[in-house]
Amino acid sequence: MNAIRIITEVEGDTLTIPNMGQFSGTRVELIILPFDQEREEMLSFSLTGLSRAYGDDEPEYTEADVRERNPDYEKR
Numbered sequence: 001m002n003a004i005r006i007i008t009e010v011e012g013d014t015l016t017i018p019n020m021g022q023f024s025g026t027r028v029e030l031i032i033l034p035f036d037q038e039r040e041e042m043l044s045f046s047l048t049g050l051s052r053a054y055g056d057d058e059p060e061y062t063e064a065d066v067r068e069r070n071p072d073y074e075k076r
Helices: 037-053
Strands: none
Touching: none
């Protein structure tokens, strides 16, 4: 199952998480982090740059597409 991300408000001692019906009867793990507006803006900026650099019509390259191997490249 993929992770989901929800930004929500805490009111007093209550945390309301919307749209959790899909997890009814399922054990879930919650990780609660304080919201950081500056971090969110940087993340959004980074993702926008990546989406511009690598569009949806970008081809997928495999090792078979490599014409000449770089001998200085260290395999990991």
